[in-house]
Amino acid sequence: MERTGVGANAILKNRRHEMPKGLNSQLIREWIRGNILTFKPEYMNYLLSLYAPLPDNQWIELDDALLAKLEWKRKFLKGQLRSLYRKLPPEHEVGYPVLLNILNGHVSKARKLNVEYLLNL
Numbered sequence: 001m002e003r004t005g006v007g008a009n010a011i012l013k014n015r016r017h018e019m020p021k022g023l024n025s026q027l028i029r030e031w032i033r034g035n036i037l038t039f040k041p042e043y044m045n046y047l048l049s050l051y052a053p054l055p056d057n058q059w060i061e062l063d064d065a066l067l068a069k070l071e072w073k074r075k076f077l078k079g080q081l082r083s084l085y086r087k088l089p090p091e092h093e094v095g096y097p098v099l100l101n102i103l104n105g106h107v108s109k110a111r112k113l114n115v116e117y118l119l120n121l
Helices: 008-012 025-033 041-051 064-077 081-087 096-103 112-119
Strands: 059-061 109-111
Touching: 008 025, 008 041, 025 041, 059 112, 064 096, 064 112, 081 096, 096 112, 109 112
Parallel strands: none
Antiparallel strands: 059 109
């Protein structure tokens, strides 16, 4: 999850009929938090098969130069982010509010793919 930025809910979305019986996003989160000490090998193998092909989406610091680019993009888009998000959704799983917070400069770091998505609009 840390490598890709894709959480338990997103990775299991629309996979109810194919995932191993008993696996759910809450179980995954509890295992990661250390509240569950055992995790079935079939669950681990299934999750690894889902995460393996996903691209890296590391955290990056939003320095002054990057913030300036995002500010320019915000002015250029003039409030059209929501409609563009609906027409051209990112290939990676990210919600509109996350992108809006990045674009408005409300965060000091962000996932690389999210910033690239915004700058390429």
